[in-house]
Amino acid sequence: xxxxxxxxxxxxxxxxxxxxxxxxxxKSDFRIHNETRYTMTRIYVCPNGRSYSSQQNSHAIPSxxxxxxxxxxxxxxxxxxxxxxVLSNGKSYEWxxxxxxxxxxxxxxxxxSRIYADWN
Numbered sequence: 001x002x003x004x005x006x007x008x009x010x011x012x013x014x015x016x017x018x019x020x021x022x023x024x025x026x027k028s029d030f031r032i033h034n035e036t037r038y039t040m041t042r043i044y045v046c047p048n049g050r051s052y053s054s055q056q057n058s059h060a061i062p063s064x065x066x067x068x069x070x071x072x073x074x075x076x077x078x079x080x081x082x083x084x085x086v087l088s089n090g091k092s093y094e095w096x097x098x099x100x101x102x103x104x105x106x107x108x109x110x111x112x113s114r115i116y117a118d119w120n
Contacts, residue, residue, distance in 0.1 A: 028074040031105035033066045036115070038087040045069060048080035048097045060088070074100045 040061040044052040061067045079101030084094045103119040
């Protein structure tokens, strides 16, 4: 009879461990919508507190198009990220400590001469 009590405990433990592993090692796709009048020539992302290691895009993203950053290792414990975008006008713009765990896309646009980002 004692063997039957062990099975549910092992099953619950297994489910708990699977849930913790998936929450800690979550991967996320993040989309950047270019609603500026310029082409995005370079995109950099990195976890907050680290330096940008490499460029994410291998081609330019024209105005009106979207770029998908796939499989970012975003999780509850590593949710704050920095994003740097370089436009074809030569200017770069940076957003620091953005919560990519709560947002999965960003739309950048100009209003007058200032750049803005909307997060969804």
